[in-house]
Structures are given as C-alpha cells and as structure tokens.
Amino acid sequence: MSLPRCQPSEHALHPSLSELDDETLERTAAIFRALGDPGRLRILAWLARGPLCVTELAASLDENVSTVSQRLKLLRSERLARSRREGKHIFYALADRHVAELVANALEHANERLNRGKPDSVPRARPAPANGVRSRKTSR
Amino acid sequence: MSLPRCQPSEHALHPSLSELDDETLERTAAIFRALGDPGRLRILAWLARGPLCVTELAASLDENVSTVSQRLKLLRSERLARSRREGKHIFYALADRHVAELVANALEHANERLNRGKPDSVPRARPAPANGVRSRKTSR
C-alpha cells in the first residue's frame, strides 16, 4: 500500500545525466580499466619516481620485457604515460602531475582503510568453493 | 658510450615504493577495475543523483534486472555503492561523497579533453549476447 510501485519516472532526474553519451562513458571506463591491473599500477608507481626505460622497468619488476612493453603501450594509449626517445632507449614517464596524484592517492587510500570483511568478497573470478548446498548465508 | 648500460640499481629508488605489497596493489586495481566498465559507470552516474532500487535502475538503463543486480554486487564489493533495505525494495546509493566526487570528476574530465587521435586504440570490453544454447562445453 504505502510503497509505490517501482516507477523511475517518479524520481527527479537531472537532464545532464540523460545526456551522458556512450562515448564519454566508454572513454572514462577505458581509463579506469587501464588502471585496473596490478601490473600496470606497479609500473605507474615506479614511474612516479621518475622516468625509466623499458629494460629498467622490466628488471625492476622482474618481468618479461615484452610484457612490460605491452603494458606500457596500453598506459600510453590511455594517456596515462608518455614516452620519449633518448638514443637507444625510450624513457617512459607519467603523463602529467594529475596522473601522479591520482595514482598516489589511490594507493594511499587503498592502503589506509583496509578493506577487510567486504560485504561480498569477489576474488578475481573464481566460482565459489561452496561445498554445502546450504545457499543462504547469514547476513551481517 | 655516453649512455650507460641499463642498470636499475644506478637509479635512486625510494624504499616506500619497494614496500608496495601485492595486496595493496591488487586492492587498488580491483577498485579501478570496478570503475572500468561503462555499464557500472552508468549506474554510478545515476546513483549520483540519489538512491534508487534495482528495478528502477534496470528500467532507467533499459537493462536486465539480473544484469544490474550483478553489477551492483560488484560495486558493493568494492565499497563504491551501499545498499539499504526498505520494505520490499533495496535501495542503492553511492558509498560516500568521495565516490561521488571521483565519478563526477572522471566523467567531466573525460568529457573535456576529447581523447581523439590516441597513439593506440584499445579495444573495449563488450560481453556477450549469449544465446541460450546449451550444447557446447568449453574446457576450463
């Protein structure tokens, strides 16, 4: 009775939101996606200290050069990193101070509030262990 | 001769960076990953206007309820969104003002400087229409 039937139109919705075109959404998502990988994030963290070439980066991270190169390509494609050739080497650096801040903030933040006991821990893709068929779990 | 052989050890590296443990990295990446999808981003954008229940959200986005629910689950698991039961409905909202700002900023930013002419266009994640035919099994 009291609860109205779900009616989106009953809510006040800003027009600016409706204008959110898919391209902007996709563009924004792509940037976040580029940041959403530990390997790439680690690279950015190293670059936050100053420019490094691919070989140095690979050695620092103890990773394959090819792997690092491809990660850098992605970061560059999203304008998070820039490259500059210097002789035989190609040095990579964060695109700008804005990116540097973003990365620093993010790492710091995630470090501070330890996210232990998430409402729903969803590890990197792995169907639940769930040995019992008892599906209902006690909410906390 | 001028260019020194690649020697990571020659560079001054902050200890704080070496301490960047994998867990923090992964945690941070997970948050960005959650933001790195247009569908989820769109949800957050709607929620930025105020709380909505799943059905409303689904109707607004013209998406399957199940799909929206699962996206919300992910967002909630990364503490980007919060849920609160109200009778028959479960209302979702942005976790806090911090998230709201982050989303607003990101969208705005990506809207401003049009990233046209990227060095390398990165494909985007667009999952599947999935025809409900259950005749094929993939090894996994």
Next chain:
DNA sequence: CACACATTCCATTAAATTATGAATTGTTGG
C-alpha cells in the same frame, strides 16, 4: 656493413569478465 642492444610486434594460449535466463530466496499483503 655487421653486430649488439633496446623495443615493439605478432600469434598462441590460458584466464578472466560479462550478459542471459531460469531457478531461488525474500518480503508484503490478502
């Protein structure tokens, strides 16, 4: 030019992510 080093490119393969639709759980009211 030939050589060594730096980086990128490419194909292959394994793993992760997502939408879909049916089944399940949960809530309210008659």
Next chain:
DNA sequence: CCAACAATTCATAATTTAATGGAATGTGTG
C-alpha cells in the same frame, strides 16, 4: 498459507584480456 513482486544466485556461452616466446624493427658503434 498463497500470490505477486523484488532481488539475488547460478550455470553457461561468448568475448576480452594478458602473458609468453620468438620474429621483426630500430639505433648506435666498431
């Protein structure tokens, strides 16, 4: 309790994504 609505869960299939190793490209040097 049952009916109807709300939301989540689950298994599945398609697609994407990322690491690997080797080939190809680029660059400086003897």
